[in-house]
Amino acid sequence: MTASNGQSEADYLRMPEVEPGMAVGLFGGSFNPPHEGHVLIAKHAIEKLKLDQLWWMVTPGNPLKDLSELPPLEERVRLCREIVDDARIRVTGFEAAHRLQYSADTIELVLAAHPDVHFVWVMGADSLATFHKWVRWEKIVETIPIAVYDRPGSSQAITESVMAKTYSDARVDESRAGELARMKPPAWVYIHGPLSPLSSTELRKAAQQTGKQHKA
Numbered sequence: 001m002t003a004s005n006g007q008s009e010a011d012y013l014r015m016p017e018v019e020p021g022m023a024v025g026l027f028g029g030s031f032n033p034p035h036e037g038h039v040l041i042a043k044h045a046i047e048k049l050k051l052d053q054l055w056w057m058v059t060p061g062n063p064l065k066d067l068s069e070l071p072p073l074e075e076r077v078r079l080c081r082e083i084v085d086d087a088r089i090r091v092t093g094f095e096a097a098h099r100l101q102y103s104a105d106t107i108e109l110v111l112a113a114h115p116d117v118h119f120v121w122v123m124g125a126d127s128l129a130t131f132h133k134w135v136r137w138e139k140i141v142e143t144i145p146i147a148v149y150d151r152p153g154s155s156q157a158i159t160e161s162v163m164a165k166t167y168s169d170a171r172v173d174e175s176r177a178g179e180l181a182r183m184k185p186p187a188w189v190y191i192h193g194p195l196s197p198l199s200s201t202e203l204r205k206a207a208q209q210t211g212k213q214h215k216a
């Protein structure tokens with residue numbers, strides 16, 4: 001069976017295919033569940049950053065989150081593929097196949113596998129706020145250009161986060177976002193665009209409420 005963006009279901013444990021010279025965004029997430037906010041920012045990031053592809057890397061488990069109720073990877077990948085309607089977005093769970101827990105290790109593997117591709121790390125502003133808690137976060141900043149997408153409630157991270165303060169000199173003006181993938185790190189950009197108030201946490205809460213009402 002083939003998803004709406006042309007990916008076959010069986011290949012989710014493999015890295016997507018790329019061609020030399022491409023600009024590719026790496027967008028990691030729990031996607032528990034995926035929502036239209038993910039799609040919105042993915043499409044705008046692709047345009048602003050002038051990307052050929054954006055990989056939705058469905059994590060086997062965010063090391064900073066409680067994983068006890070995290071649905072299986074395969075199910076989250078399936079839901080991502082259902083919601084994605086753009087062939088440039090590739091859904092993958094390859095981190096699990098390589099037993100990768102930390103993004104620093106994922107980035108190392110991806111860059112080594114494709115030295116002729118221009119990769120950029122993409123994340124929402126809430127992730128920027130806590131980025132300094134990630135394993136080897138400074139190494140990440142020194143290794144790959146980073147694009148941060150604005151998110152309601154997290155805009156202050158643009159100036160107040162430890163990462164933004166530590167690497168203020170490496171911040172690139174948004175007008176140059178299209179060049180970011182080919183810039184030498186450290187380099188990061190804060191992207192403004194249409195905002196989405198959606199969050200997986202809120203969707204899970206709403207689903208729980210509906211479940212309770214059905215039982216009552």
Ligand SMILES: Nc1ncnc2c1ncn2[C@@H]1O[C@H](COP(=O)(O)OP(=O)(O)OP(=O)(O)O)[C@@H](O)[C@H]1O
Pocket residue numbers: 028029030031032037038041122123124125126127149150151152196197198199200201202
């Ligand atoms: N509405 C949004 N606006 C901007 N970025 C978002 C939005 N929703 C998710 N993201 C970003 O997408 C990536 C994956 O997010 P994730 O799958 O954790 O969704 P989430 O809605 O943040 O979930 P949760 O509420 O469980 O933390 C992260 O980089 C996150 O910052």
Ligand SMILES: O=C(O)c1ccc[n+]([C@@H]2O[C@H](COP(=O)([O-])O)[C@@H](O)[C@H]2O)c1
Pocket residue numbers: 027028029030031057059061062063064065101102103104127133134135
């Ligand atoms: O490497 C880390 O230490 C680390 C800590 C927290 C989050 N991450 C990654 O950040 C991405 C977003 O996670 P999440 O749960 O906020 O969607 C996902 O790819 C995680 O693996 C990575």
